[in-house]
Amino acid sequence: MRRLPxxxxIDCSESMVGKPIEAVQDGIDFIMSNLRTDPYALETVYISLIAYAGIVRTLVPLTELFAYRDCELPLGGGTHLGKALDHLGKEIDRSVMKTTAEVKGDWKPIVYLFSDGRPTDDYEDAIQRFKAKYDNKVTVIALGLGQDVDFSILKKLTEHCIALDQMDQDYxxxxxxxISASVVSQSISVGQNLDKQDLLPLDERYMHLAKQKLTFRKSQADDRTVTFVGRCQKLHHPYILKYSRNLHYSGLSDLNINVYNFKLDTCEAISEDYFSWTDQTAEKPKINTSVLEGWSNCPHCHAETAFAMCACGNLMCYDGYSELVICPWCQRQISFESSGGDFDLSRGQG
Ligand SMILES: [Zn+2]
Ligand SMILES: [Zn+2]
Known part of the structure; x- marks a missing residue:
């Protein structure tokens, strides 16, 4: 039996926090449960799930469809696309059967690569390495979620780049x-011994082929969103604050003056697992708090603000009245007095 791998x-970087990662989680669960009801897919399709943030890991090694168990997507700091491609290459080498003179190996593997922003690692060489080795042996379909995707990078990897303008549930x-229909269609064509991998027509309400070459300013961190990680002062559990870029002031059009700030998007509890998916060696860019707008309660203990800072540079929650608190990061005892000044904060890598 020749398998269809x-x-x-999946991009599990911290900018996916909240609704986007939930929507991708629901989407993956939907694809799997849908495929499991299809007789053609059940016969040939083998699934593998790899997650990448600052760290890359295989969540599900190549597994036959009926044995696949749903698993929870993680969240971490960083978008290491380069590492993800190197990791994917190793997984392909390890698990996909090659065709030899004696045996027919697996069908050509298909890769669905999800991305929501710009890589934060050294991806150029990794793309070259991947292309050199797998260009005709693997079909890669790059799926760019939302407005921040740099397709000029994904286009170097594959001609199949699909853009989703929104990251919401419907899209x-x-x-x-x-994707589900595409995998079914592919399993039908390999069932008829055809090895053609044409893209199915896209549902134009939600997606389109990314044709235009978009270029962005090169930057280590994502410019459209900024994230901060804090810890609950009472319960010590971590949380993440995500701010999105927002047009704050626009001058006369011919003057071309636009002033941006960052508005609070979401504040969500996260698990300790976050730190094991984050590249701890990466340097954290700084941002001045004067460009941030909006506060949130602590998602764990509901204290008044999730945005209190210790001298160690880390964020914690604060109830607004306790005079002495212990920093959940450095265990230092600190006394809070109100101060209106703005300060520089280390932000996440995106
Ligand atoms: Zn708290
Ligand atoms: Zn501290």
Whole structure:
């Protein structure tokens, strides 16, 4: 039996926090449960799930469809696309059977690569390495979620680049329906011994081929969103604050003056697992708090603000009245007095 290997490589960087990662999680669960009801897919499709943030790990090694168990997507700091491609290459080498003179190996693997922003590692060489080795042996379909995707990078990897303009539930669901239908269609064509991998028509309500070459300013961190990690002062559990870029002031059009700030998007509890998916060696860019707008309660203990800072540079929650508190990061005892000044904060890597 020749297998049809399908790899999902999923961006689990911290900018996905909240609704986007939930929508992708629902979408992946939907794809799997849908495929498991399809007789053609059940016969040939093998699934693997790889997650990448600052760290890359295989969540599900190549597994036959009926044995696949749903698993929870992680969240971490950083978007290491280069590492993800190197890791994917190793997984392909390890698990996909090659065709030899004696035996027919697996069908050509398909990779669905999800990305929501710009890589934060050294991806150029990794793309070259991947292309050199797998260009005709693997079909890669790059799926760019939301407005921040740098398709000029993904286009170096594959001609199949699909853009989703929004990261919300409906769009991601539309995308996942298309992926599911594509895998079924592919399993039917290999069932008829055809090895053609044409893309199914896209559902234009949600997605389109990324044709235009978009270029962004080179930057280590994502410019459209900034994230901060804090810890609850009472319960010590971590949380993440995500701010999104927002047009704050626009001058006369011919003057071309636009002033941006960052508005609070979400504040979510995260698990300790976050730190094991984050590249701890990466340097954290700084941002001045004067460009941030909006506060949130602590998602764990509901203290008044999740945005109190210790001298160690880390964030914690604060109830607004306790005079002495212990920093959950450095255990230092600190006394809070109100101060209106703005300060520089280390932000996440995106
Ligand atoms: Zn708290
Ligand atoms: Zn501290």
């Amino acid at each position: 399908v790899f999902f490589v 991601i669901k539309g995308l996942c329906k298309w």
